[in-house]
Amino acid sequence: MQNFRTYGFIILIFFLLIAPLSTIAQSVIVNTDSLKVRSGPGLTYEVIGSVKSGDSLEVLATENDWYQIAFNGQNGWVASWLTTGSTEAVANQSAVVQVKTLNVRADASTSSSKLGQLAEGTSIQVNSIKGDWLEITFNGSTGWIHKEYVQLIEGGSAAPEQIEQNAFSVQVDALNVRDKPSLDSKRTATVYRNEVFSVLSTESTWVEIELNDGSSGWVYSFYGTFQAQQTQASQAANASSDTTLTILYNGTNLRSQPSTSGEVRARLDAGQQLTVLQAVDDWYEVSHQGESLFVANWVVTTGELEEEQPEAEQQEVVSRKAGTLAGLTIVLDPGHGGNDSGTSGYYGTNEKDLTLPTAELLAAKLEAAGAEVAFTRESDVYVGLRKRVSISHQNSADAFVSIHYDSVSDSSVHGFTTYYQHGFQKPLADHLHSALQKRLSLRDRGVREGNYLVLRENQQYAVLLELGYLSNASEERTVANAQFRETAAHAIYEGLISFFDSQLDE
Numbered sequence: 001m002q003n004f005r006t007y008g009f010i011i012l013i014f015f016l017l018i019a020p021l022s023t024i025a026q027s028v029i030v031n032t033d034s035l036k037v038r039s040g041p042g043l044t045y046e047v048i049g050s051v052k053s054g055d056s057l058e059v060l061a062t063e064n065d066w067y068q069i070a071f072n073g074q075n076g077w078v079a080s081w082l083t084t085g086s087t088e089a090v091a092n093q094s095a096v097v098q099v100k101t102l103n104v105r106a107d108a109s110t111s112s113s114k115l116g117q118l119a120e121g122t123s124i125q126v127n128s129i130k131g132d133w134l135e136i137t138f139n140g141s142t143g144w145i146h147k148e149y150v151q152l153i154e155g156g157s158a159a160p161e162q163i164e165q166n167a168f169s170v171q172v173d174a175l176n177v178r179d180k181p182s183l184d185s186k187r188t189a190t191v192y193r194n195e196v197f198s199v200l201s202t203e204s205t206w207v208e209i210e211l212n213d214g215s216s217g218w219v220y221s222f223y224g225t226f227q228a229q230q231t232q233a234s235q236a237a238n239a240s241s242d243t244t245l246t247i248l249y250n251g252t253n254l255r256s257q258p259s260t261s262g263e264v265r266a267r268l269d270a271g272q273q274l275t276v277l278q279a280v281d282d283w284y285e286v287s288h289q290g291e292s293l294f295v296a297n298w299v300v301t302t303g304e305l306e307e308e309q310p311e312a313e314q315q316e317v318v319s320r321k322a323g324t325l326a327g328l329t330i331v332l333d334p335g336h337g338g339n340d341s342g343t344s345g346y347y348g349t350n351e352k353d354l355t356l357p358t359a360e361l362l363a364a365k366l367e368a369a370g371a372e373v374a375f376t377r378e379s380d381v382y383v384g385l386r387k388r389v390s391i392s393h394q395n396s397a398d399a400f401v402s403i404h405y406d407s408v409s410d411s412s413v414h415g416f417t418t419y420y421q422h423g424f425q426k427p428l429a430d431h432l433h434s435a436l437q438k439r440l441s442l443r444d445r446g447v448r449e450g451n452y453l454v455l456r457e458n459q460q461y462a463v464l465l466e467l468g469y470l471s472n473a474s475e476e477r478t479v480a481n482a483q484f485r486e487t488a489a490h491a492i493y494e495g496l497i498s499f500f501d502s503q504l505d506e
Ligand SMILES: [Zn+2]
Pocket: 335, 336, 342, 343, 351, 404, 405
């Protein structure tokens, strides 16, 4: 640091020289405790130093998911997914949402976690632009929306179509309301799909809503959309004029007649609420999914619930945020190793020497997203196929990804292929394949059934990826490159996020 002044001066001159040439002067903020600066755009490049959380970095260039920055008088590269924010200043612009619901994400990427959603017609001030992404203020923190789904309007804050997002519409079947903005806090009520509530305040990813009985509580903002108050007012008026009841026991029957001999048309769980149409002897007539049904008055309450209701299922749903892999175990299976070199290429590349570094790059990304990663091998050793499967089972892998490079006698054949064996493994294969298809320039050979032991004997979600043909001389050169491994690993990471997010949505 003794050269700080000189260094600072050089950097200043440097920016004075390049700034006018650069159309998008972008800066990003380091989003992790210590971010490694590397000599090139990939995890395989040498580490030349590090920057701290909160440091602001000027982006000189981008390559795939890497940013080039000025670092100690030289150029360095940092992983874009460990940074946030940007400052392409925008003149007073606002965005009006053009689709039914628009995801707000934590970062400018479809693989980043969702903070919540905006409803069609919502107008919101744009803070900055980063490529195809717009930075907005969402619930008091920074959020990102995709440019493609909004209309940009000059002078947004003064625009007459500005809408206050002061109502929250529930977009899941049932949503727990808690007394504090935390999953650990007490559940005080449950709200249901399409119910709309006034927003009292927001805190991070939580929204405080006003319930129909006048009390308030906190819900996770990801499970609803924000919209204008108007809709809320009319719906709240309807709701408050009706009596609602709350089911007390899991598996409570809704019947076609006010009698225990009536046909069971639906079963509801404890905590679910229904609007009462009328009382008939010991039964309530209620409206459920457009049908008038009857529930016995001894299994419901029309008063306040005192005890906490079972909520195991919902806890599971909200414990992992979309875009993260926290709580998941992923087993990576780098093909071959030791005496088993796998296939070898026209220029002599051994498959086993590519599969392990690809898996290592992937592991770093998965771990950064919160996953536990286990390997079937971590060095150049031979591991039998049954052992690999048993490592998958021992770890109760949420996903097992076997990584290979292909070969065939016909040297003109090229491209990448994704294999699964059992039907239940296909959705994982589909998600990984479509992510690879978006990122790789190789020919798409499709998702196929493949009778491989590591898939056939595997009881977990298992797939086998063949990331290009070493038997094709030109493809061998492509896939043996560190940049290809980086791209492929990132695509597999995105595919896994997309697969696990799709499970959250169910
Ligand atoms: Zn292989």
